[in-house]
Amino acid sequence: MNKLEEYLNAHELSEIHPSDIAKILKQLDDSEFADAIKKIPKDIVGDVALALPDRYFDDVVESLSIDELRHAVTELESDDQADFMQELEELDEGVASKVFDTLHEDDKQEITQLQNYEENEAGAYMQLEVFTANEDEVVQDVVKRFAKLRHENELENVQNLFITDADNKLRYTIGLDDLLIFDFSKTLKENIDNSKESFEPKTAEDREDIKEVVHYFEEYDLSVMPIVNAYGVLLGRITSDDIYDIINEHATEQMYNLAGVDDDAEEDDEILKAGRKRATWLSLNLFTAIGASLVIALFADTLESIIALAVLMPIVASMGGNAGTQTLTVVVRQLALGDISQGDAMRIIKKEVAISLVNGIFFAIIMGIIAAIWFNMGMLGVVIALSMIINLFMAGFFGATIPLFLKKMDIDPAIGSTVILTTVTDVVGFFSFLGLATWILL
Numbered sequence: 001m002n003k004l005e006e007y008l009n010a011h012e013l014s015e016i017h018p019s020d021i022a023k024i025l026k027q028l029d030d031s032e033f034a035d036a037i038k039k040i041p042k043d044i045v046g047d048v049a050l051a052l053p054d055r056y057f058d059d060v061v062e063s064l065s066i067d068e069l070r071h072a073v074t075e076l077e078s079d080d081q082a083d084f085m086q087e088l089e090e091l092d093e094g095v096a097s098k099v100f101d102t103l104h105e106d107d108k109q110e111i112t113q114l115q116n117y118e119e120n121e122a123g124a125y126m127q128l129e130v131f132t133a134n135e136d137e138v139v140q141d142v143v144k145r146f147a148k149l150r151h152e153n154e155l156e157n158v159q160n161l162f163i164t165d166a167d168n169k170l171r172y173t174i175g176l177d178d179l180l181i182f183d184f185s186k187t188l189k190e191n192i193d194n195s196k197e198s199f200e201p202k203t204a205e206d207r208e209d210i211k212e213v214v215h216y217f218e219e220y221d222l223s224v225m226p227i228v229n230a231y232g233v234l235l236g237r238i239t240s241d242d243i244y245d246i247i248n249e250h251a252t253e254q255m256y257n258l259a260g261v262d263d264d265a266e267e268d269d270e271i272l273k274a275g276r277k278r279a280t281w282l283s284l285n286l287f288t289a290i291g292a293s294l295v296i297a298l299f300a301d302t303l304e305s306i307i308a309l310a311v312l313m314p315i316v317a318s319m320g321g322n323a324g325t326q327t328l329t330v331v332v333r334q335l336a337l338g339d340i341s342q343g344d345a346m347r348i349i350k351k352e353v354a355i356s357l358v359n360g361i362f363f364a365i366i367m368g369i370i371a372a373i374w375f376n377m378g379m380l381g382v383v384i385a386l387s388m389i390i391n392l393f394m395a396g397f398f399g400a401t402i403p404l405f406l407k408k409m410d411i412d413p414a415i416g417s418t419v420i421l422t423t424v425t426d427v428v429g430f431f432s433f434l435g436l437a438t439w440i441l442l
Contacts, residue, residue, distance in 0.1 A: 046072035123206030126236035257414035320425035327399030356396025
C-alpha cells in the first residue's frame with residue numbers, strides 16, 4: 001500500500017483536497033504514479049491533474065481512458081475545463097478532439113467561449129458559473145433558489161449575488177451577508193433603494209488586460225470580481241484563488257526573464273528545449289563579455305606595468321554589477337506591481353542614482369584605504385575609489401532606466417535587462433578603473 005492509498009483510506013471523500021493528493025503523487029516514482037492515478041476518485045482527478053506541475057500532465061492523461069478524461073473535464077468548473085482542454089490539446093490533439101466530442105453541448109460552448117480569448121485577456125480566466133438574480137425578484141425566492149443550487153452542488157465558492165436588469169446588464173453586487181438582512185418579502189430593487197449602503201459593482205471588461213484585473217484585486221481587496229462585456233452584460237466572474245495563481249505565474253515569469261531563461265521551457269522535461277532557450281541568452285552574454293575583454297585589452301600595457309590592477313579589477317566590476325542588479329530588481333518589481341506611474345520615471349531615476357552614489361562613496365572610501373595599504377600605493381587607492389564611484393553611479397542610472405525604457409516600448413522590463421546591465425557595468429568598470437590608472441599612475 002503506497003502513501004496515496006493510505007491517505008484515501010484515512011479520509012472521507014468529502015474531506016479530500018486535490019492539492020493534498022498532488023503533494024503525495026509528486027513523491028511517488030513512475031510505476032507507483034501510474035497505479036496511484038487510477039485510485040483517485042474520478043470526481044476530483046481533473047482538479048488533481050491541474051494541481052500538479054505541467055510535467056506530470058502527460059502521465060495523468062496516459063493513465064486515463066477517453067471516458068475517464070471526459071468525466072474529469074465534466075466535473076471541473078468552466079475556467080478549469082478550458083485550462084484542462086488547452087493542456088490536453090498541447091499534449092495530444094487527437095485525444096483532445098475525442099474527449100471534446102464526448103462532452104455535453106453546454107460544456108463545449110463554454111470551453112469554446114473561453115478559449116476564444118487571448119492569454120492576457122480577463123475573459124480567459126473567468127468562471128461562467130455565477131449566481132445571478134433579476135432586480136425585480138423577491139428576496140425570499142432568491143434565497144430559496146440559491147439554497148437549491150448549493151444543495152445540488154451547482155454552485156461553489158459563492159460570496160456575492162450579481163443583480164442584473166431585464167437585458168442581463170449588471171446593476172448591483174451584494175454580499176450574501178447583506179442579502180440575509182434584507183426584507184425577504186420585498187424585491188431586491190426595493191431593498192437596495194431603501195438601503196444607505198452602495199452596491200455599485202466594481203467590474204472589469206472581458207477584453208481587459210488581466211494584469212489590470214490583478215491590480216484591482218490588490219487595490220480594492222476583492223475576493224471576487226464580475227466580468228462584463230463592452231455593453232455591461234454580465235459574462236462571468238474571476239475569484240481570488242485564480243488571481244493568486246496569476247500572481248505566482250507572473251512572479252515566476254519575471255524571475256526567469258531576469259535570469260535569461262524561458263519559463264515554459266523550464267517547466268518541460270525536454271533537456272534540449274530548455275538548453276536551447278538558455279543558450280540564446282548565453283550567446284548574447286558571450287558577445288558582451290568579449291566586448292568587456294576588448295576594453296581590458298586596450299590597457300594591456302598598463303596591466304603589465306602594474307600587476308595590482310589585475311587583482312583589484314574584478315572588485316570594481318562585481319560591485320557595479322551587484323549594485324545595478326539591486327536597482328534593476330526593485331524597479332522591475334515596482335513596475336509589475338503598478339507602483340510606478342508614467343510620470344514617475346525621473347523620481348525613480350533620481351532616487352536610485354542617489355542611493356547608488358551614496359553607497360559608491362561609502363565603499364570607495366573603504367576599498368581605497370584597503371588598496372592603498374595592501375599594495376603600499378596611496379594613489380592606487382584613489383584610482384579604485386574614483387572608479388567605484390563612477391561605476392556604482394552608472395549602475396544605479398542604467399539599472400533604473402533600462403526597465404523604464406523597455407516598459408515604455410511595451411516590452412517586458414525583465415527581458416534582457418540583466419544582460420544589458422551587466423555589459424554596462426563591466427565595460428564602465430574596466431574602462432574607468434584602467435583608464436584612471438593609466439592617467440594617474442603612469
